[in-house]
Amino acid sequence: MKPKSRAPEQDDLLRPRLTAMIDMRHELVRLEALIDWAFFEREWAGFFPSHTGRPATSPRIVAGLLYLQPAYGLSDEAVVARWVENPYYQHFCGETFFQHRPPIDPSSLTRWRGRIGEEGVEWLLTKTIEAGREAGVIRERSAEAVIVDTTVMEKAIAHPTDARLYEKARLRLVKLAREAELALRQSYARLAPRLAGQVGRYVWNGMQN
Template identity: 55%
Template sequence: SAAMPWSALEQALSARLSADPLRGGRPALPIRLMAGLLYLKHAYALSDEAVCARWLENPYWQFFTGEVFFQTRLPCDPSSLTRWRQRLGEAGMEELLAQTINAAKAMKAVDVRELSRVIVDSTVQEKAIAHPTDSRLLEVARRKLVMRCKRHGLTLRQSYEREGPSLSRQAGRYAHAKQFKRMRRVLRRQRTLLGRVIRDIGRNLQTLEDTTQPQMREWLERAERLWRQRPKDKHKLYALHAPEVECIGKGKARRPYEFGVKVGIAVTAKKGLIVGAR
């Protein structure tokens, strides 16, 4: 904890995390606390919820994030870590990585000469998504659109709340029995239902409030993209909540295809200190 340049980190990130006084709200949490939680999260491969729970019972972690006395309450809501990462952006996360390199040099854990020669490799950062079958994606798209219509008070001519889940289960049974002709017939019906819901929302989109239209339009575009795509198309949509997910094959015997994003990592040749990631 003493080797980390917390003051330099706070100074570098304060401009990105400055609060708008006109918007009001509660005061921002300390930068050291949030940055320390992110460091601990990635060091121990924990989720946002798990790192907050372990911080609560670990006095060493609390001291690392700047606490003087033992705390008995959660440091923050786990969703605050997500919003904090979004506000930091790519440049802010690179600053967090740069400060770890500075700390390693200050502790003499790595020689400065080692930084002149690095090894660059790529891997797949998997996303927490279900296996993207056509039947499941079509049903999820229909259900998400119907749910948002109910939330914003938009009345649909028909929501297919009974037929949609039934068709999804039916497609799964046909696929398991290798009755692919029947499965494709069910998929065509699912695609038809999703198209009806999309067109119904498109006709009534202007009746929504101006503040809710952009969000509804975004989900409508994703559902329409899913409705149009076919099995052999390129740049397919594999998850509605994570459109950046790609199907990547790295030639692995146990896992020929992985669903996520491609990540490039640069490490020092001798001690394996990560000096760059994108």
């Protein structure tokens, strides 16, 4: 079922507004004021053509969460949990007063991604870029090219060497012989690891010379 429109909330003497709790100069506060949220309320509502069933979560909240998630490197569960304790996240997603309960089940974000598809994600990116241009933090020249970091970082990966392959083959042959109940004169269980260590030192010394 299509999401219901969110009516403006009235002042509550017992609950201070989020705008009274946060720094209005914060980056999320400034970005929130620049993004055209009505676009998502209007366009994403079309992904729910049915008029029956439980109303879907507000596209305003979902769009905000889908932006916050990659921006801060959070999982579905983490971004929802962080939302409950972060007034800036809540303000960014359109809340007026601080909320103590999650606005959505984390699994619902997966269903929303399936609904909006690549087109919906592109809309979110487009509106964010437009907001950046309006704020003057993104220049036209910056949007003309994409810089991809192809740096290769070294990792502690054990690459196969002849010595390791020989040792692996020896272990396999010994195991097969035992399964076949074949008597071996020698399994080299003690000698092979020592020889492998010597081979490794020879290789290392050769690389240093």
